[in-house]
Amino acid sequence: MTTIPDLTAESTSDRRIKSxxxxxxPDxxxxxxxxTARRAITVQxxxxxxxxxxxxADxxxxVVVGPCSVHDPIAAIDYARRLAPLAKEYADRLKIVMRVYFEKPRTTVGWKGLINDPGMDGTFDVERGLRTARSLLLDIIDLGLPVGCEFLEPTSPQYIADTVAWGAIGAxxxxxxxxxxxxxxxxMPIGFKNGTDGNIQVAIxxxxxxxxxxxxxxxxxxxxxxVVETAGNEDCHVILRGGTAGPNFDAESxxxxxxxxAKASLPQQVMIDCSHANSGKDHVRQAEVAEEIAAAVRAARENGDQVTISGVMLESFLEPGAQSPDARPLTYGQSVTDKCMGWEASVGVLAALARS
Ligand SMILES: O=C[C@H](O)[C@H](O)COP(=O)(O)O
Ligand SMILES: C=C(OP(=O)(O)O)C(=O)O
Structure with missing residues (x-):
């Protein structure tokens, strides 16, 4: 006969919590x-x-452009210093937002971003991660660039969201x-990615x-x-990022x-993520996808057709490609998550998008 253990309330809870x-x-x-009031006006x-x-209406x-993930604040500021003059130069044609992603959703396991583990060494100094992230966001705003983040942990936005001009919910x-x-x-406006399987309806x-x-x-x-009560956010939109069956930035998709x-009575506008499944995570292909988008937008404008692409997402950093987060020494300015276009390729892509 099995005896039922005499478990107290304490002994049945937190059985798998280590600490x-x-x-x-957040306060x-x-x-x-x-x-500060000055930055708040800029963000709004x-x-x-x-x-x-x-x-x-505009x-x-x-263009949301920047590294797949931020791991080195010095390299991120270096990138922002290069991007800021381009954002100014193209301001009449492009609204450039720097992708400053601190939280990484993983397919299974892996480094979850600078907030979760700023040392990339398994010490998980979240307190330092939050301060580093916020301080970097303020510095980038001071360079004249709006910042865009993915929001993953439900409570992390309270620490940084006041600085953010655009956000994403991932696939x-x-x-x-x-x-x-x-x-x-x-x-702020929020983009919803289509699902990893390519399902667009879940984003809608x-x-x-x-x-x-x-x-x-x-x-x-x-x-x-x-208990949180929200008013609802009417500034949300869909991001097409491709799926397991392949890309979804072609005219038919x-x-x-x-x-x-239209069926859902929502604005008929999409953002195209040129990376992820739209480029097979190949940074060289990503630049080609962006050029194809630029050509499609230009053709629609020239033909007087409705332009349904209102935004583009690019993964770009100082050096092309990616390295393992475990690499030591790390290559300066190179992604530790998905492969990114290098700076030279990114300059070319931004010029092509501005011409569109
Ligand atoms: O953008 C980053 C990755 O595509 C996403 O976080 C999933 O990464 P993983 O499949 O390497 O875990
Ligand atoms: C994780 C990302 O993308 P997705 O959710 O489309 O995989 C990302 O943009 O960093």
Whole structure:
């Protein structure tokens, strides 16, 4: 006969939790590294411009460009210093936002980004990660560039979202209710990626869900458990990133997506991610995809057709390709996650997009 163990409430909980480590509240980190009124005006203006482009009310192209992930703040600032003059030069044709991604969703396991493990050494100094991330975001804004982040952890936005002009929900979380609720309360336009299998409807459903009001569990600015009520975010859009069956930036895939958006009574505009499954994660191919998008936009404008591509995403860093996060020494300015276009190729692609 099996005896039922006499388990107390304590002994049945946290059986797989190894530790809890407290971190400072969002309010503490934000007070240490304040946005300031001057930067707040810049961030809000950038959000408004981006929302107008995504709604089809401003005919510039939104370009979200930067490393797949930030691991070295010095290289990220170096990149931002090079990008800022181009953003200014092309400002009448392109709205350039720097991709400053600190949270990486993984297919299975791997380095989860600078906030989670800033030392890339398994020490998981999240407190340092949060401060480093916020401080870098402020420095990039001071260079005159709007910043774009993927939001992955449901509570991390409270530490950094006030600095962010555009955000993304990734392919692995686009169908998650938690992330849709999160997007419904975020203050900036949010792009939902299609699913990793290529399913576009889940991204459209994400946009619809995020536009609605929600009530859910969260934490407040002081780190206390809270019931969060959101107003809904009407500035959300779809990002086509390809899927397991291949790319989805061709004319037919775009018109299928646009028809589905129309059916859902949403703006008939998409952003194309030139990386990920649209380039087979090949950075050389990514530049070609971007040139093809530039040509398609130019042709639509010349023919007087409706331009349904309002944005482009590019993974770009100082050096082409990628290296392992475990490599020592690390190559300066090279991605430790997906392969990125190098700086020279990126300059060429931005010029082609500006010409479109
Ligand atoms: O953009 C980065 C990656 O494509 C994404 O985080 C998944 O990476 P993985 O398949 O290497 O885990
Ligand atoms: C993880 C990313 O993309 P996706 O969600 O499309 O795989 C990304 O853009 O970094």
């Amino acid at each position: 809890f480590r407290s971190i400072p509240s 503490t980190i934000r007070s240490e590294l304040p946005l 203006n950038d959000r408004d411009e981006i929302a107008a482009i995504l709604a089809g 005919d510039r192209l939104l 692995r979380t686009t169908e998650s209710q938690v992330h849709r609720q999160l997007a419904s309360g975020l203050s 459903d994400g946009v619809k869900a995020a536009a609605a009001q929600h009530v859910f569990f969260g934490v407040d600015d002081f780190g206390h458990g809270a 775009i018109s299928t997506a646009v028809a589905a958006l």
